[in-house]
Amino acid sequence: MKKLLVLLTLGIALYACSQGGKQNNDNNTAVRSAANPEDYDPTRGEGKFDNVDVGEQLDVAMAQEGKVIADLKCASCHKYTDERLVGPGWAGVSEKHRPEWIMNFITNPDPMIDKDPELQAQLEICLVRMPNQNLSDEDARQILEFMRQNDGLK
Template sequence: MKTTINILISALLLYGCGQKSENGSDTTASENKPKIEDYDPQRGQGKFDKVELPAKLDDAMAKNGKSVFDLKCSSCHKLTDEKLVGPGWKGVTTRRKPEWIMNFITNPDAMIDKDPELQSQLEICLVRMPNQSLSDDDARHILEFMRQNDGVK
């Protein structure tokens, strides 16, 4: 009797993990995940397609970005190239496009799952960047603070 119940429970669990595709056939959840080929390594994944940056630094935005950094980022990131928990921020705005930075700040989970470079970084840092639930404005202010940190005046 116990064996029959165990088989029944196992069958229900396996059945529950599948989903119906558009054509009605059973698929697993992993088959429905977006493909890595769909990922754009230049902009990342998120709502920011194009971020226009002025040539001159916006000091007020950078000041707000520093406040956000102090509150949400400084426990894991240094402003140098030295790793703390996460990588240091020095030079990030010269290595990454603004769209990528803002998409990563606001959408880290999806990007870590798809970006091969972020996955390599995860192997070094051993800790996923948590989603800090930052607003678009916070993300833009952090980007401006990163630019200031990289010497934009």
């Protein structure tokens, strides 16, 4: 009897999760079809951040806060190495992308995935869209600082 109850509960949870994903994809179809890739700046991304001044020195306290947030919100899908988990690994991200791009992607992933050819290629590999974690601008800045620390900035 307990096994039946567990299986029924898992089945309901699986069904609910799969239906939620379908609803989200259907609701985003209009947004994706309206996206204009010609207006997209691949060096800055899509979002409100035009210029993020990170400075030469790492803010260690900010990086520590960023690691706490990343461990909670990001580590279930991303490793901090170059190894892929669900999403790509983070090693080298802060060297490859400008701070504006990273913060725009953290806070505004859906429009960027819809427009950025590199992100679309990653989506074909990973098969899972990065969810919007609804992180604040401050959270995104702290995660960016952690990414810089992860890439070896002292």
